[in-house]
Amino acid sequence: xxxxxxxxxxxxxxxxxxxxxxxxxxxxxxxxxxxxxxxxxxxxxxxxxxxxxxxxxxxxxxxxxxxxxxxxxxxxxxxxxxxxxxxxxxxxxxxxxxxxxxxxxxxxxxxxxxxxxxxxxxxxxxxxxxxxxxxxxxxxxxxxxxxxxxxxxxxxxxxxxxxxxxxxxxxxxxxxxxxxxxxxxxxxxxxxxxxxxxxxxxxxxxxxxxxx
Amino acid sequence: xxxxxxxxxxxxxxxxxxxxxxxxxxxxxxxxxxxxxxxxxxxxxxxxxxxxxxxxxxxxxxxxxxxxxxxxxxxxxxxxxxxxxxxxxxxxxxxxxxxxxxxxxxxxxxxxxxxxxxxxxxxxxxxxxxxxxxxxxxxxxxxxxxxxxxxxxxxxxxxxxxxxxxxxxxxxxxxxxxxxxxxxxxxxxxxxxxxxxxxxxxxxxxxxxxxx
Numbered sequence: 001x002x003x004x005x006x007x008x009x010x011x012x013x014x015x016x017x018x019x020x021x022x023x024x025x026x027x028x029x030x031x032x033x034x035x036x037x038x039x040x041x042x043x044x045x046x047x048x049x050x051x052x053x054x055x056x057x058x059x060x061x062x063x064x065x066x067x068x069x070x071x072x073x074x075x076x077x078x079x080x081x082x083x084x085x086x087x088x089x090x091x092x093x094x095x096x097x098x099x100x101x102x103x104x105x106x107x108x109x110x111x112x113x114x115x116x117x118x119x120x121x122x123x124x125x126x127x128x129x130x131x132x133x134x135x136x137x138x139x140x141x142x143x144x145x146x147x148x149x150x151x152x153x154x155x156x157x158x159x160x161x162x163x164x165x166x167x168x169x170x171x172x173x174x175x176x177x178x179x180x181x182x183x184x185x186x187x188x189x190x191x192x193x194x195x196x197x198x199x200x201x202x203x204x205x206x207x208x209x210x211x212x
Numbered sequence: 213x214x215x216x217x218x219x220x221x222x223x224x225x226x227x228x229x230x231x232x233x234x235x236x237x238x239x240x241x242x243x244x245x246x247x248x249x250x251x252x253x254x255x256x257x258x259x260x261x262x263x264x265x266x267x268x269x270x271x272x273x274x275x276x277x278x279x280x281x282x283x284x285x286x287x288x289x290x291x292x293x294x295x296x297x298x299x300x301x302x303x304x305x306x307x308x309x310x311x312x313x314x315x316x317x318x319x320x321x322x323x324x325x326x327x328x329x330x331x332x333x334x335x336x337x338x339x340x341x342x343x344x345x346x347x348x349x350x351x352x353x354x355x356x357x358x359x360x361x362x363x364x365x366x367x368x369x370x371x372x373x374x375x376x377x378x379x380x381x382x383x384x385x386x387x388x389x390x391x392x393x394x395x396x397x398x399x400x401x402x403x404x405x406x407x408x409x410x411x412x413x414x415x416x417x418x419x420x421x422x423x424x
Contacts, residue, residue, distance in 0.1 A: 003232040004228050005362065015357070017218065021260070048234075050369060052404050052406040057420055058422070060423045061424050093334070121296070123310070125370070126289050127371070144226070150218075157336065158338065169424075177345070188214055190215065194264040195264055199331075200266075203257075205257055208257065208269055212274060
């Protein structure tokens with residue numbers, strides 16, 4: 001069996017997708033159709049998972065009282081984070097827009113079921129964290145598929161994860177991996193906002209690579 | 213600023229890439245050029261990272277004594293894992309080829325530097341695990357870019373991670389995220405081997421999705 005061969009033109013577009021995929025915090029009000037959303041979630045399940053354990057659990061949060069509770073969680077933790085910075089960093093941090101929770105048409109919480117029986121534990125004996133890593137792979141797959149449809153995703157990690165689990169009432173054995181906003185982005189850019197605003201520069205591969 | 217628009221043809225190819233990306237455990241002996249390898253590592257750094265912290269640390273393991281130590285680590289842990297299974301599962305497990313450590317032309321260990329100063333802790337206060345998640349995103353980016361060049365990647369998690377850190381002598385604050393084999397795959401398939409061999413079936417999105 002021989003798989004598809006990808007050509008130089010595809011690779012250029014793929015690299016362009018990587019370059020233009022952003023963490024999006026400002027969304028237009030346009031809705032995402034249910035059909036598109038289900039397509040993206042289906043594509044996400046093409047991600048690799050350890051032992052084929054498929055430990056991803058997706059929760060679409062549509063109820064506005066639940067959404068408001070998540071926003072309140074974010075506001076509280078973002079204020080606490082701001083108080084950790086001083087001087088110029090504090091001023092810069094206060095100016096950053098770090099979530100699109102207010103306006104994003106789609107809220108998606110993603111969990112890992114670390115106790116799932118699927119895969120019979122294969123590959124997860126000495127490094128059980130690989131189940132969580134599999135969920136990250138599904139999120140990234142969804143993220144790229146979304147951007148290829150012109151849809152942005154924003155990862156909100158400035159949250160108390162335990163409170164999110166309580167707010168959403170998910171099974172106790174599920175662990176929050178991330179909370180995500182999806183929608184059409186208000187702007188596009190090929191440079192991360194934190195780099196453009198002088199928070200953190202991009203570094204060179206030489207600084208990350210060791211050869212033994 | 214307006215980014216690239218991706219068309220239906222690109223999306224079909226992208227989904228085909230997701231569908232044909234495999235965890236590869238059987239490699240041909242063909243080498244990967246240094247130029248290609250550096251291209252893939254560079255592309256990996258286009259991945260998102262929390263606070264733009266870029267906490268990925270890549271170690272190419274070329275020394276054969278180090279590689280042999282990693283293989284020995286795998287053999288020991290794989291034998292221990294086998295002993296956890298009984299009856300039919302044990303027979304199936306024993307027949308699986310779970311790593312290409314013997315023949316893969318490239319060994320790549322990937323670590324997270326959880327103490328890196330880059331990003332000034334932004335987004336990692338309540339969920340510090342997002343730094344590790346950022347490294348997973350870079351690995352997946354490399355994985356997809358590799359497959360788009362016809363190169364396979366295999367994730368080896370059946371290892372004692374602490375012993376890998378000692379073997380490779382990396383800084384104590386680095387934590388092993390994964391150990392990877394890269395090379396041209398001996399075969400291609402659009403269905404995971406664990407599904408084809410009856411270890412674990414693919415499940416449907418309905419089993420993973422909750423709407424609140």
